[in-house]
Amino acid sequence: MLLSLLAATAAAGLSPTDIVAQAPAEAWRDIAPADLLVMTLADGGTVTIQLAPGWAPVHVANIATFATARFWDGAGINRVQDNYVVQWGDATRAAPAAVQPTPPAEYQRPLAGTGFRPLGFPDAYARQTGHAGGWPVATDGKGNGWLVHCYGMVGVGRDMSPDTGTGAELYAVIGHAPRHLDRNIALVGRVIDGIERLSALPRGTDALGIYADAAQHVPIASIRRGDSGTTAPAWQYLATDSPTFAAYATARANRQDAFFNLPAGGADICNVPVPLRRKPGG
Amino acid sequence: MLLSLLAATAAAGLSPTDIVAQAPAEAWRDIAPADLLVMTLADGGTVTIQLAPGWAPVHVANIATFATARFWDGAGINRVQDNYVVQWGDATRAAPAAVQPTPPAEYQRPLAGTGFRPLGFPDAYARQTGHAGGWPVATDGKGNGWLVHCYGMVGVGRDMSPDTGTGAELYAVIGHAPRHLDRNIALVGRVIDGIERLSALPRGTDALGIYADAAQHVPIASIRRGDSGTTAPAWQYLATDSPTFAAYATARANRQDAFFNLPAGGADICNVPVPLRRKPGG
Numbered sequence: 001m002l003l004s005l006l007a008a009t010a011a012a013g014l015s016p017t018d019i020v021a022q023a024p025a026e027a028w029r030d031i032a033p034a035d036l037l038v039m040t041l042a043d044g045g046t047v048t049i050q051l052a053p054g055w056a057p058v059h060v061a062n063i064a065t066f067a068t069a070r071f072w073d074g075a076g077i078n079r080v081q082d083n084y085v086v087q088w089g090d091a092t093r094a095a096p097a098a099v100q101p102t103p104p105a106e107y108q109r110p111l112a113g114t115g116f117r118p119l120g121f122p123d124a125y126a127r128q129t130g131h132a133g134g135w136p137v138a139t140d141g142k143g144n145g146w147l148v149h150c151y152g153m154v155g156v157g158r159d160m161s162p163d164t165g166t167g168a169e170l171y172a173v174i175g176h177a178p179r180h181l182d183r184n185i186a187l188v189g190r191v192i193d194g195i196e197r198l199s200a201l202p203r204g205t206d207a208l209g210i211y212a213d214a215a216q217h218v219p220i221a222s223i224r225r226g227d228s229g230t231t232a233p234a235w236q237y238l239a240t241d242s243p244t245f246a247a248y249a250t251a252r253a254n255r256q257d258a259f260f261n262l263p264a265g266g267a268d269i270c271n272v273p274v275p276l277r278r279k280p281g282g
Numbered sequence: 283m284l285l286s287l288l289a290a291t292a293a294a295g296l297s298p299t300d301i302v303a304q305a306p307a308e309a310w311r312d313i314a315p316a317d318l319l320v321m322t323l324a325d326g327g328t329v330t331i332q333l334a335p336g337w338a339p340v341h342v343a344n345i346a347t348f349a350t351a352r353f354w355d356g357a358g359i360n361r362v363q364d365n366y367v368v369q370w371g372d373a374t375r376a377a378p379a380a381v382q383p384t385p386p387a388e389y390q391r392p393l394a395g396t397g398f399r400p401l402g403f404p405d406a407y408a409r410q411t412g413h414a415g416g417w418p419v420a421t422d423g424k425g426n427g428w429l430v431h432c433y434g435m436v437g438v439g440r441d442m443s444p445d446t447g448t449g450a451e452l453y454a455v456i457g458h459a460p461r462h463l464d465r466n467i468a469l470v471g472r473v474i475d476g477i478e479r480l481s482a483l484p485r486g487t488d489a490l491g492i493y494a495d496a497a498q499h500v501p502i503a504s505i506r507r508g509d510s511g512t513t514a515p516a517w518q519y520l521a522t523d524s525p526t527f528a529a530y531a532t533a534r535a536n537r538q539d540a541f542f543n544l545p546a547g548g549a550d551i552c553n554v555p556v557p558l559r560r561k562p563g564g
Contacts, residue, residue: 082478083433105543122404124535124548151365151458161543176433176458179553180537180546196364196485203478253406255462261387261443264462266406268550271458 013256019248020238020275027242029134030279031235036226037067037189039088042219047194048226049154049172050235052135054114055147056106056186059156062099062167063188067225069096071168076217077201081209083175086198087157088220091168103164107183111137111145115241119249121266125179129269131240131249135190136269138182147187150177150270152195156186174199177270192235192276234279248275295538301530302520302557309524311416312561313517318508319349319471321370324501329476330508331436331454332517334417336396337429338388338468341438344381344449345470349507351378353450358499359483363491365457368480369439370502373450385446389465393419393427397523401531403548407461411551413522413531417472418551420464429469432459432552434477438468456481459552474517474558516561530557 014022037049053060066072072089079087095101114132116139123129126138129148136148147153150173157169164186172191191198201218204211211217226232238245253267296304319331335342348354354371361369377383396414398421405411408420411430418430429435432455439451446468454473473480483500486493493499508514520527535549 080482082481107544121406124403124405124550125546160540176552177550180534180542180549182546183544184542199364200362200482200484202482252462258442260462260466262389262465264407264464267462268406268459271461 013258014247014251015255015257016248016251019244019251023238023242023244023275027239027244028236028277028279029239031192031237033226033232033234034064035189036232036235037063037223038226038232039072039194039223040221041197042221044221045194045197047197048192048232048235049189050192050237051189052147052187054133055109055135056156056188058100058103059106059164059167059186059188062103063170064225065096065098066167067223068228070222071096072220072223074219074221076219077198078204078214078217079171079208079210080174080198080201080203082203084173084178084209085171086174086201087169087171088218089157089169091157091166093168095166095168099166099168101166103166103186105162105164106186108144108146111139111143114145116145117240117245119267119269119272121253121268123269125182131245131272131274134237134240134274136272136274138269146183148177148269149173149179149181149187150190150273151175152191152273153187154189154191155181156188158185172198177268236277236279238275240274245274248272295540296529296533297537297539298530298533301526301533305520305524305526305557309521309526310518310559310561311521313474313519315508315514315516316346317471318514318517319345319505320508320514321354321476321505322503323479324503326503327476327479329479330474330514330517331471332474332519333471334429334469336415337391337417338438338470340382340385341388341446341449341468341470344377344385345452346507347378347380348449349505350510352504353378354502354505356501356503358501359480360486360496360499361453361490361492362456362480362483362486364485366455366460366491367453368456368483369451369453370500371439371451373439373448375450377448377450381448381450383448385448385468387444387446388468390426390428393421393425396427398427399522399527401549401551401554403535403550405551407464413527413554413556416519416522416556418554418556420551428465430459430551431455431461431463431469432472432555433457434473434555435469436471436473437463438470440467454480459550518559518561520557522556527556530554
C-alpha cells in the first residue's frame with residue numbers, strides 16, 4: 001500500500017497539503033486532553049501546547065502541577081528574542097509543594113519503544129533524524145533519542161547547569177531551529193495552535209530579548225490543562241508511522257507542485273512538521 | 283595563526299560573540315553603499331538590505347532601477363506568513379522602462395571565484411554548504427553554487443515558472459529556513475538591520491499569509507539605494523575567509539560557553555550567520 005500510495009502521489013504531483021487532506025481517518029491519532037495546555041492571554045487570545053510526557057516526564061508533571069495550581073495566572077511573557085524564543089512564566093514565585101525542585105536532566109531517552117521512523121536525510125547535529133509518536137526526534141545511533149528544537153517547540157528555561165529548571169518558566173522557539181540547544185535543555189512539548197500570538201509580539205530590547213520594562217510584559221490571564229473542565233478543543237496529529245505520513249514526508253522532500261522547478265531531494269527534520277488538526281466534530 | 287587562534291578559543295571557552303568582539307580590524311569588509319537598500323516604513327522604522335549582485339545580477343539591477351525610480355514609495359507590505367515570509371511591493375504597477383521584464387533564472391552560478399569556504403557538516407539539501415564573500419552558500423559538488431534561504435534572506439516573488447519575477451515584489455524569510463525554495467527562486471540579498479520591523483508584524487489571515495484587507499497593508503514611505511545621497515549608515519561583514527570567521531564557525535558548532543553541557547559538534551548553514559556591524563566611525 002505504501003509504495004502504491006507513493007507512486008500515486010508522484011504521478012499526481014500531489015502537494016504535501018493535498019496528501020494530508022486525503023489522509024484516511026485511521027491515520028489520525030487523538031491527543032489526550034491531559035496532554036494539552038491552554039494559555040489564555042489577557043486580550044483573550046489563546047495558545048495551545050501539546051505536552052510530551054514520554055520525553056520529559058518529571059518536567060511535564062511539574063508543568064501539570066503548576067497549571068492545576070493556577071501558578072501562572074497573572075504572570076506574563078517577559079522575553080521575545082527575534083529569530084530565537086518567546087519566554088513566559090515566573091521562576092521567582094514560590095512553587096506548589098508538589099513541584100519537584102530539581103528535576104533530572106531529561107534531555108534524552110532510549111529510542112526503543114518510541115516508534116521511531118527515520119527521515120533518511122543527512123543532518124548536521126545528529127546521526128539520524130526522524131519522527132516518533134508524532135514528535136520530531138534525533139538519535140546518536142547508540143540507542144538514545146531526543147526531541148529536536150524545531151519552530152514552535154516548547155522548552156524549560158533554566159539557569160546554569162546542572163539546573164534544569166522546574167518548568168516555572170517556559171519558552172517557545174520562534175525562529176530558525178536552534179538545534180545547538182538540543183540535549184542542553186529539557187523540551188516538553190510544542191505549540192499546536194496560536195503560535196502567531198507569540199511570534200508576532202514586539203521584540204524585547206534588553207539583552208536576550210528581555211523586555212526592558214516590566215510594563216511591556218504581555219499578561220497571561222490563565223494557563224490550564226486540557227482536562228481541567230474548560231472547553232479545550234480536541235486535537236489530532238497525523239500518525240508518523242502511517243503510510244500517509246511517509247507519502248507526506250516524501251512530498252515535502254520532493255516538491256512536485258507546479259510552483260517548483262527543482263525538487264530538493266531532501267528535507268531537514270524541522271521542514272517536515274507533523275500535521276495537526278482539530279478533531280472532526282471535536 | 284588559524285590553529286593557534288582555534289586552540290586559544292577552545293582553551294578560553296570563548297563564545298562566538300566573544301570571538302567576533304575580538305576580531306581584528308582587517309577581518310572586517312566594507313559593504314559597498316551601492317549594495318544597500320534602505321526601506322523606510324510609514325512609521326519611520328527602517329529595514330536595511332544588503333544586495334548580492336554577484337549572485338543575481340539582472341534581478342539586482344532591476345531592484346536598483348526600481349529604487350532609483352522611487353517605484354515602491356507608497357506601496358506596502360501585503361503578506362506576512364508565520365514561520366515563512368514577509369512580502370512587499372507591487373507587481374501590478376507599471377515598471378520603469380529600464381527594468382528587464384523577463385530576467386534569466388539566476389538560481390545558481392559557478393562556485394569558482396566566490397571564495398567558498400566549506401562549513402564541513404552534513405546537509406539535507408546540498409552536497410556541501412559554507413560561506414562565500416560573506417554569504418551563506420550551498421553547492422552540488424559539480425561546480426555550481428547558490429545562495430541559501432536562511433532567516434532574513436531576501437528573494438524575488440514570482441508567479442509560476444518560467445517566470446522569475448522582476449523584483450517588483452520582494453520577500454524576506456522570517457522563519458525556519460525554507461530550503462526547498464533554494465534554486466527555485468532568485469535570492470537577491472538579506473536583511474542586515476531591522477528584521478524585527480518585518481518579523482513582528484501581524485500575520486495575514488488569508489491563504490499564504492496575505493492580508494485579507496488592503497487596509498491592513500503596512501505602508502512603505504520609501505525604498506532607497508544606499509548610494510542615493512540619503513544618509514544610510516556604513517556597514518561591514520566579517521570576512522568569511524578570515525581566521526576569525528573560522529574560529530567563530532567552530533565555536534558556533536561546539537559551544538563552550540558556560541550554559542552548555544553538550545556541544546553539538548556540528549551546525550547547519552543557517553545557524554552560522556555571518557556577523558555584521560556598523561562600520562566604526564561610519
